[in-house]
Amino acid sequence: MHIVQVGMEYDVLKENNKIANSNYRLLKENGIKTIEFMGSIGSGKTTLIIKLAERMRKKGLEVCAIAGDVTGDDDQRRMRESGLEAVNCNTGHECHLDANLVRKSLKDIDLDRCDAILIENVGNLVCPADFPLGADYRVVVISTTEGDDMVRKHHDIFLHSDVAILNKVDIADAVGVDPSVIVEDYRRLTGGLKTMYMCSARAEEGIDEIMSVLRL
Numbered sequence: 001m002h003i004v005q006v007g008m009e010y011d012v013l014k015e016n017n018k019i020a021n022s023n024y025r026l027l028k029e030n031g032i033k034t035i036e037f038m039g040s041i042g043s044g045k046t047t048l049i050i051k052l053a054e055r056m057r058k059k060g061l062e063v064c065a066i067a068g069d070v071t072g073d074d075d076q077r078r079m080r081e082s083g084l085e086a087v088n089c090n091t092g093h094e095c096h097l098d099a100n101l102v103r104k105s106l107k108d109i110d111l112d113r114c115d116a117i118l119i120e121n122v123g124n125l126v127c128p129a130d131f132p133l134g135a136d137y138r139v140v141v142i143s144t145t146e147g148d149d150m151v152r153k154h155h156d157i158f159l160h161s162d163v164a165i166l167n168k169v170d171i172a173d174a175v176g177v178d179p180s181v182i183v184e185d186y187r188r189l190t191g192g193l194k195t196m197y198m199c200s201a202r203a204e205e206g207i208d209e210i211m212s213v214l215r216l
């Protein structure tokens, strides 16, 4: 029984990777830069996306977002209210986006006109790691409000992402968290090779550095 389950899981992941590769090719053919944001509920993914998109639009880029959530359109509405065009992508039951859902969402975006797509994954630090979507960069966003143990508890997502961001550093003191502990855990996990970037999306601190890290 267990072996069968492992086999099925392997097929699902293999199929996802195939579709992710075809998404990537489609996006490249259209000259679109795509960034995926993963992270817990409340880590600040939506706010960060809105702040990045504002800066990208000022540079003259046509940006669109895909708002992934289990149900509801709260994030899509927030994005639209900020002036960011957004497609809603509800998973129904699943706690992560997969490449096939993204492929369907891409049909609702004018790829000819679009320069960049920002994808917000469902709030979850576990399974999104296993399901690449076809983006240029996978970004994981955590916040000081989640405690100082996020890197120690969730190795996979940090190892499967290209860029890690620690958000809400402006309220670290108030929640009794030392950001340097988190940054050091990440540095150690990545063999001393990678730096976690710090920001406060709401207070607009550190956003310009993230723009340049993501080559936006």
Ligand code: MG
Binding pocket: 045, 046, 075, 120
């Ligand atoms: Mg959100």
Ligand code: ZN
Binding pocket: 094, 095, 096, 124, 127, 128
């Ligand atoms: Zn999941």
